[in-house]
Amino acid sequence: QKEVEQDPGPLSVPEGAIVSLNCTYSNSAFQYFMWYRQYSRKGPELLMYTYSSGNKEDGRFTAQVDKSSKYISLFIRDSQPSDSATYLCAMTPLEGTGFQKLVFGTGTRLLVSP
């Protein structure tokens, strides 16, 4: 079993739809949870990070963590064609030294059609 599971997609939605992207994980030590967006032929860029359980909102994006279920989600409201990209979840234990050793999901490819 992989430490982090993520559906590879592709997930195709029409413009304006609400998108839900998800990851499950098996390591209960994970405390920081991140979502990266990766456009084709580019490096990942950080979208959002959350610490422990709860929700965090940033514009059209909402990150949700449910540690009891070992499940994290990224919601995108009013999706736009420019949101078409691969979304990677990543997570790490609380190291305490400032160093992160991230474990990544495989990424979900999202396609938003006009």
Place this chain on the structure above:
Amino acid sequence: NAGVTQTPKFRILKIGQSMTLQCTQDMNHNYMYWYRQDPGMGLKLIYYSVGAGITDKGEVPNGYNVSRSTTEDFPLRLELAAPSQTSVYFCASIPTGAHDNQPQHFGDGTRLSIL
């Protein structure tokens, strides 16, 4: 501010050849990483460095070597290229500080094919 710069962007190697993938960051970050990304496999950590002169193995270090003589540069070397090393390689860095939740800054990758 260029961020994390990787060169070359593309390269084709023959089996058994060697090469160095370059990574430079101008943000004075102490922590730097090398990942490889294969289709359907996510990002796997090859090597990392917590500062100049200090490196350590990640999850998939076999066939690679690194050095960190300066804060800015973290080159990755393939000594004897093998087809299994065909991948996209990403370099990343984060700032040093008291907080664990600093985001990693990624370069745009080097696409390497070994034939």
